[in-house]
Amino acid sequence: MKGRKSVFKDESKLDINYIPKILPHREKEHRLLMEFFDFLLKFSEKMSQRVIITGDVGTGKTVLAHRFGSDITLQANKQQVKLRYVHVNCREYRGKIFLILQHVLTLFRPNFPKRGYSSEEILGMLFQTLDEEKTHIILILDEFDALIKNEGSETVYKLTRLQEIRADKPQRISVIFILRDLKLIDKLDDSSKSTLQRNIIRLEKYVKDQLVDILNKRVSMGFNLYSVNEDVISSIAEIGFSETGNARFAIDLLWRAGKYADANDEEVVNADCARKAVSSIIPTFRKNELDSLGLHEKLFLLAIARFFKYNENAYVSISEIEESYAIICEEFNEKPNSHTQIWKYAQLFSVLGILKIEVTANINRGRSTKISLPAIPSKELEKELSASLGKNKE
Ligand SMILES: Nc1ncnc2c1ncn2[C@@H]1O[C@H](COP(=O)(O)OP(=O)(O)O)[C@@H](O)[C@H]1O
Numbered sequence: 536m537k538g539r540k541s542v543f544k545d546e547s548k549l550d551i552n553y554i555p556k557i558l559p560h561r562e563k564e565h566r567l568l569m570e571f572f573d574f575l576l577k578f579s580e581k582m583s584q585r586v587i588i589t590g591d592v593g594t595g596k597t598v599l600a601h602r603f604g605s606d607i608t609l610q611a612n613k614q615q616v617k618l619r620y621v622h623v624n625c626r627e628y629r630g631k632i633f634l635i636l637q638h639v640l641t642l643f644r645p646n647f648p649k650r651g652y653s654s655e656e657i658l659g660m661l662f663q664t665l666d667e668e669k670t671h672i673i674l675i676l677d678e679f680d681a682l683i684k685n686e687g688s689e690t691v692y693k694l695t696r697l698q699e700i701r702a703d704k705p706q707r708i709s710v711i712f713i714l715r716d717l718k719l720i721d722k723l724d725d726s727s728k729s730t731l732q733r734n735i736i737r738l739e740k741y742v743k744d745q746l747v748d749i750l751n752k753r754v755s756m757g758f759n760l761y762s763v764n765e766d767v768i769s770s771i772a773e774i775g776f777s778e779t780g781n782a783r784f785a786i787d788l789l790w791r792a793g794k795y796a797d798a799n800d801e802e803v804v805n806a807d808c809a810r811k812a813v814s815s816i817i818p819t820f821r822k823n824e825l826d827s828l829g830l831h832e833k834l835f836l837l838a839i840a841r842f843f844k845y846n847e848n849a850y851v852s853i854s855e856i857e858e859s860y861a862i863i864c865e866e867f868n869e870k871p872n873s874h875t876q877i878w879k880y881a882q883l884f885s886v887l888g889i890l891k892i893e894v895t896a897n898i899n900r901g902r903s904t905k906i907s908l909p910a911i912p913s914k915e916l917e918k919e920l921s922a923s924l925g926k927n928k929e
């Protein structure tokens with residue numbers, strides 16, 4: 536038996552927890568973090584730092600913190616500076632400072648008993664351990680929102696003042712707070728707030744072209760050469776952008792599209808694989824909506840479904856739709872509607888979320904329109920439409 540081929544070269548590169556060496560479009564923020572913590576490489580015992588990273592879901596907060604943490608640790612160790620970074624997801628510890636500190640301490644003292652100590656005592660022992668080992672840690676408190684919600688401002692106040700309590704001793708703990716909702720810090724007392732607000736790094740949502748760059752990197756690491764169509768990357772980026780500018784979503788779609796390609800023995804990830812991936816995540820397709828459409832609206836949509844069923848492309852132009860629609864009309868003994876009317880159908884289905892219309896400026900040919908069917912597999916749409924058109928004939 537022939538070994539099954541896969542479009543993937545290394546699927547782990549598409550895993551949600553994979554940390555790439557380079558983060559496209561986060562270079563500036565990475566550099567800023569390096570500047571904030573630059574002192575650690577020179578006089579780590581004299582200073583500590585607090586920084587907030589904020590941004591929406593999938594903007595790269597977690598991956599940036601990890602990348603930075605391991606980069607600065609490597610650099611420190613090269614210079615014989617003892618530094619470690621510790622990443623804790625506060626939500627996984629139910630936002631409880633006690634559980635979080637206990638976890639951090641057990642990284643240094645694995646046999647430390649789980650019971651019988653208060654948070655203050657555990658923190659004291661953590662400092663003692665770090666003093667003994669002459670080590671500075673960068674504590675990354677990810678999903679810090681959970682901690683604020685659970686513990687309220689007093690604990691946060693203490694966390695922002697970890698070092699002040701022991702002002703004359705060497706500085707041992709710096710903190711990066713990762714926070715989705717900056718408004719949460721408004722609720723804190725003025726002094727915690729002002730300490731936290733000084734160093735804020737905001738991660739903006741990604742735009743389409745940025746997502747294309749991020750996806751392209753993953754494609755070259757995770758997929759075999761030439762096994763992902765270029766317009767698939769573009770249409771996935773487009774959806775990632777319209778669904779919140781979320782890189783996680785886009786990478787997940789890419790991976791799923793690859794899985795569909797493998798499942799169907801396709802040699803390349805084509806537009807229909809991407810559509811299957813999207814429809815498995817976003818249920819935009821409401822079948823009974825089709826029944827309420829007019830005859831020519833259905834014929835128009837059928838023309839699109841057919842086009843994508845027989846073409847690998849992710850995009851279709853309005854003139855190609857017109858051709859395909861004219862053929863369908865012939866099949867149904869209907870007189871095709873005008874160009875203007877076809878354009879109106881396209882806009883209607885774009886509003887309904889079934890089609891996506893992009894107008895691009897083209898130096899030689901003026902503006903051109905690209906239409907895609909991002910979320911519904913073409914075969915499925917064709918099947919539903921044919922069934923629905925059958926009812927029309929009755
Ligand atoms: N600039 C980037 N370059 C490469 N991958 C990225 C980038 N930004 C985000 N990602 C990837 O997108 C996914 C979501 O990022 P993540 O850091 O978990 O977002 P957040 O923590 O802000 O919700 C992860 O798989 C991450 O590796």
Ligand SMILES: [Mg+2]
Pocket residue numbers: 596597598677
């Ligand atoms: Mg995160």
